[in-house]
Amino acid sequence: MKSIWDNDINQNNKFSILNDNISTDVCIIGGGITGISIAYELFKNNIDFVLLEKDKICSKTTNFSSAKITSQHGIIYSELTNKYGEEFTKYYLEANNNAIFNIQKIIERENIQCDFKYEDAYIFTQNVSDVNIIKDEYKTLNKLGSKDVELLENIDVNINCCQAIKFKNQASFNPVKYTLSLANIIHNKNKNIFENTCVQNIKEKDGKYIINTSNYLVTTKYVVLATHFPIKDIPGFYFLKMYQNTSYIIAVDIGTNEFNGMYINYEDPTISLRSLKQNNKTILLIGGNNNKTGDIDTIDKYSSLEKLAYKLYPNSKILCRWNTQDCISIDKVPYIGRFSKYTRNMFVATGFNKWGMTTSNVAANIITDMILNKQNKYEWVFKATRYKLSKNIKEVYYIANQTMQSMIVNKFKIKEENIDTIPNNTGKIIKVNGKNIGIYKNEDGKIYKINPYCSHLKCLLTFNSLDKTWDCPCHGSRFDIYGNVINSPASKKIEYTT
C-alpha cells in the first residue's frame, strides 16, 4: 500500500538507529508530524531532547494523510458549543486557525518546499433534510466571531449539494516533505533523531524515566508520547476513551483540469476531496467511506471512490490507493497535555480525529509550553486528563459495548468447522477441536494460521479481506497474516503457525 507522498520518504535522510545509552531532558516517542513538530519547538527553545521512532521517520499516519491544514473539522462547532459552551469552542476554533498561520510561518522561516497553498475548505450536505444542520453550524460560527465563513447553496464541484459553508484561507501541503524537512533541520544540528528504534518499556526511577529500547537506554526527565495511539495503557486509560476509524483514499490523475478547494460532506458515507499538482498534472485525492477499524468487511471500499472519480472526470487515471487509521476521542477534541494525573512529567498528544496535520501544531505549542512551565491559553481546552462521562455518555456506551462484544460475546459465537471447507482467498475464525483459530487461505490455498486474539487486551480479531490483515474492533490494532503488528496500540506479535 503506497500513498501519493510515499516517494518523498527516503530522500536525503540521515537518521540512524539508537546506538548508545543517552541521558537527556526530553524523550519524544513517535516520529510523525506530531513528534517532529514538538521536536522543532523544543529545538527552537534550545531544550535538550531525543526523538525515537520505531519505523522510518514519517512513514506511517503522516504519510497516509490527505494533508488538509484547516479548522474545518466537519460539523463540530455547534456540537462543542452545546456540550462545553461558547468560550471553549471559541478557543478550539482559534487554536486551529492559529495553527494554519503557524505552519505557514515555519515554512516561510525555514524555506521549506512542501507545496503549501492557501485554499478554501467547504463542508456541504447532499441531503435536503440536513440543510438546517449546516445552517445552524454557520450561525454558531458567526456567534463565535468567525469572519472567514460564508453560507452557500452550491459548490464548484459536479456533485449534488444542498447547502455548504466555505471556510476561507485554509491550506494544504505535502505532509512528508514538510515533516522530513523539519526533521532534517533539527537532526543536521543535533543528531538527536533516531529511527528503527522501538521502545520496549518506560519505567520511573528516582524522578526520572528510563526508556528501554531493545539494546540501549534513554534516561530522561520528561517523556512525550507522540505515537499514533499511546504506547502505554496505564494510568492514562486512553483505550477507554478513544477508538480508531479507518478511511480510504485514492489519488487520481485528472490531467490538466483545474480543481480548487477542499471539500467534505456531512453525511455518511464521507466524501473528501482536495487536489495537488505533480509534473503539471492535477492529482485529485478522493477520500472517505470510513468505518470503525475492525468493524466490517472492507472489500469494496475503493470502488465507490473510483466511480466518483470517473463521474467527475471520465478520463481519470487511478494512480494509487491507500487507507489510514485515525484515533477518535469520545468528544472529538484531541487529548494534548499531561498523560495522567499521576505522571507529572509524561505528556501525550493523540485523538486527533482526522485533523492531525493542523492539531499537531497546537500540540507542539502546548506541550513545549508545559515543559517550559509557561502558560498556554489553549491548554485547558485540549487537556488530556479530562473525562466528562455525563456529556459523552453515548460515545462511552458505544466504545464499551463494542469492546464487550469483541472481548467476550463474539468468542462464543465461533462455530466448529473443517479447514478444508474454507475457500481460497478467504480469512475466517473457526473452531478446531474446541479451540478458536484464525485462518487465512491465499489464492493458491496456502494456509496461514494465527491465534485470533489481539495482543493488546485480548479482543477477538476480524479478518479484513481488502488488505488481508487481522484487525481489532476494540481499539484498532492491526496485524498482518503472519501476526506482525502493523497498527498500534498492540505492540506484540500474535502467535502464528502454518
Ligand code: FES
Ligand atoms: Fe485493544 Fe485489540 S487493540 S484489544
